[in-house]
Amino acid sequence: MIDSERKENAMQAQAAVMREPRKRWSMESVEVAEPDPNEVRVRVVASGICQTDVHARDGFFPIPCPAIYGHEGAGVVEHVGSAVTTLAPGDHVIMANPSCGECDDCRAGFETYCVNAPTLKHLGFRSDGRSLGFRRGGEGRRPRQEGPPVD
Numbered sequence: 578m579i580d581s582e583r584k585e586n587a588m589q590a591q592a593a594v595m596r597e598p599r600k601r602w603s604m605e606s607v608e609v610a611e612p613d614p615n616e617v618r619v620r621v622v623a624s625g626i627c628q629t630d631v632h633a634r635d636g637f638f639p640i641p642c643p644a645i646y647g648h649e650g651a652g653v654v655e656h657v658g659s660a661v662t663t664l665a666p667g668d669h670v671i672m673a674n675p676s677c678g679e680c681d682d683c684r685a686g687f688e689t690y691c692v693n694a695p696t697l698k699h700l701g702f703r704s705d706g707r708s709l710g711f712r713r714g715g716e717g718r719r720p721r722q723e724g725p726p727v728d
Contacts, residue, residue, distance in 0.1 A: 587611065588618070588655075592645045593626060598636050602626070602646060613703065614660035619670060624650035638695070648698045649673050674698065 587608040594605045612618045630646040632638060654668040664670065675697040676688035683691050696702055 590621075593647050595634055595640075595642055595644045595646055597642055598640075599634065602634070607645070612656055612658045614658040616658045616703075617654050617661055617664055617670075618656040619650075619652040619672065620655050621650045621652040621672075623652070648675065 587610055590607055590609050591604050592607045593602040594607070595602055609618065624647045626647055627649055630648075633640045633644070633646070649672060651669070651671045654664050654666050654670055656666060657664055674689055674691070674694050676683050676691035677693040677697065678684075678688070680692045682688070691697075
């Protein structure tokens with residue numbers, strides 16, 4: 578669940594949610610927590626489900642459900658974390674594969690090959706292993722005490 582201080586600044590969003598593998602996505606309202614210091618929140622104006630998402634839906638990747646799909650899109654930055662220096666509210670951005678910025682591939686400038694991208698993209702965790710804090714109504718995704726290992 579989103580903790581109380583972050584919950585008061587949570588925003589409502591629509592998300593493509595996969596409740597069960599090999600089923601249809603459903604558009605659902607979710608709460609999205611405020612960004613961490615190194616994160617931004619983007620108002621998405623265009624997004625899509627890519628072939629990787631379809632493969633995940635069809636069981637080619639072991640992704641637990643419920644899951645939120647759609648990691649590619651374009652939008653406008655609405656809020657920046659306190660440590661973000663390269664973006665500002667109002668900036669237009671595109672979003673693709675997430676990357677941790679810490680693994681060998683990221684440090685070498687090959688963020689597309691980030692070893693932690695599957696965790697960040699499909700499992701709903703930040704690079705430090707904490708949950709992104711999505712929830713729908715009273716149903717929350719419980720943050721883990723420890724997330725999956727990251728490099």
